[in-house]
Amino acid sequence: MIRAVESWICSLLLGTIAALAIVSQAGAATLKDAAESYRHYLIDDISQALAGACALREHLIDHDLDGARKAWIAARVGWERSEVFTSGFVPELDQQIDAWPDASHGFHGIEAMLFGAGHTHVAAETDALIAHLADLRAQLDHVDLAPQRMLNGIARLAFEIGGNKADGGESRLSGTALNDLQSNADGIALAYRVIFADVMEASDPRIAAAVRAAIERLQAAVKVPDLRKLDADRLRADSEELVALLQMAAPKIGLNKPTLEEGAR
């Protein structure tokens, strides 16, 4: 039964992504409008994660471990880019999809089997992942993308990127912790550019330039070939300076200082 539903979800998916491609960004006069225009990017990223999960499921059916691993890695890109949104707006689904450390479900549970144990017996977990991602995708049409909460999400993720990855990070079995960081940084850059950059530029060009430069530094800091090549001290400083700047910038555009945990004030 579940498998039939997942098949249906997956078969609808290509059409959805094609439809998204023709949606263009409207000129954003206010933060609320700008946040609205971010919705399409968010839907695109979660759809990409969902497509990856569907591809993963096909490879499981074929007992194709190598293909399944590649599909898992591909599915992570859109997911990690959306973390500016998921962690704060949909924590329950975030736990279902990206629990850590939890070997029983979600991306990391599947990772443990595909990359750690080296087998493809994760059909049930993958079906659940597809169902949760599809649930999330459906919610994205209506969810209120409040600018304050988006700024909180950006600041929270900017802080998280600066954390110590000396132990190999979260996606250590697949060796993709660095990819996670890069997608996180890209997700921050995307959400900031689409939602806040123009309004900030109009309000305070000096601080706008500083935030933009800090985001670029963060993206540059994670563009290394290997997790071990990260300059952890530099990355932490870049991460914290970006958060500090966002905290200074928020009042300039009529927002509160972003919290570093959703729901904490």
Place this chain on the structure above:
Amino acid sequence: MTQYAKRWANTLWRSVAVTAAVALLLGLPQYATSFPIDGDQAVLPAGSELNEDAVYVPHEILRSEYRGDRASYVVALGDLAFNSPSILGGVARRAGISCGTCHVGGANNAKLFIPGLSTRPGTFDTTGALFNPKANNHLFDPVRIPSLRGARYLAPYGHDGRMASLRDFVRNVIVGEFAGPEPSPALLDAIVAYIQEIDFLPNLKLGARGRLNDTASEAERRGEVLFAKPFPHDPNLSCAGCHPPASAFVDHLQHDVGSGGLHKTPTLLNANFNAPYFHDGRYDSFDRVVDHFDRVYELGLLTQDRSDLVAYLRAVGDARHPFDSDGVTTRFKGISAFSLLLAQAIAVRDRGAIDLAVDTLGGGFRELAEQFPDHRDTAVTGALAERRMARAAAKDVVISLRRIAMAVSADDLDAAAAEYNTYYELTFSKAMPLLRGAEPWSLFNPAIRAAHDAERQRLLRAPAQTQR
């Protein structure tokens, strides 16, 4: 004891406290089974264990505390540097390793194990290739990690006593063994000053001149007599000859006791907590140490003699309050000392100390935030709102420290002083109560820590299965 602490002790951790008390009475240090570092891209080899998740950490007493004083600026700076990875070289820094990683609270780290550098937990090859290829002597020759308690009484330094000067020894550890940048003379002085402040823990069984007092048992007294008795085949020798009780049980000399070469006499004070024993950590108990001397020096000890000697060693090696529970209170002891130092460093415009304090405190608060799991951790379900508030508050402290650093790098020390006031307020008025309030649902709670580690264990050690 605060109301909070009473409630804490009486409810949540009662069973743990009892277990710990029993273990300590038995003279066995009790640690949680913490989880090793792993992963192909980890800085340290897979299977490395730094024991950073230990539930109990060695208690530390500085000489100034006996005087009822705060540590001086220089000692606090040394303490800070001792616990800062940034004074060491790249590999240690990336792995978050500082002097304090091996010498926790100035003592040792009996569980530290790095594959390729350790033969057994609590040993480490300081001349291996990982931390400084230039220091590699191409021998796998780990030595036990010594406690630094009472170091000022324990010259010469190094397990073989090769260095008379503690300062030279410390410099060699930083620059030679861990490839750190050359420390400034002032910083090196500070680290040495701190190490010289680390005291032995008080031992209620010892009186003047290292003699047992009247609380000692019969067996311990018989052991004390045997300890001073000349060896049967060489009346010039006795245990106490090399371990004179009146001078911290050391003679400051090197001896060959049949363990392979000359090694300096180790102190026996607080030694119950310094296992494993001998320079290479080959023995994990006093029984085996006594066996060794009995065999090598043909002492002809009877069963009773052996147990009496072991009882004596346990009495001499004891300490009141050897461990603290790791938790918010213990963490804030260090945070308070380093915060005071930061305020003083800003006032006297000591930029090196400001940078070190900001970096180390910030790293500490980041790590503290991670002790409070967020919604993604299924090992803990209660008090999510409280955990988030605690995490957010600790993270806000990190950012306030960064703002101090930004002010200093913009050459605006007045702004840095103002930011310090914000930092102080956020730390002690906001974060501390929130962290304390959420502590029962944090990884400082051994039950939650165990559930969390079990999940990690299952995740990272997923068993291979045959294809269905």
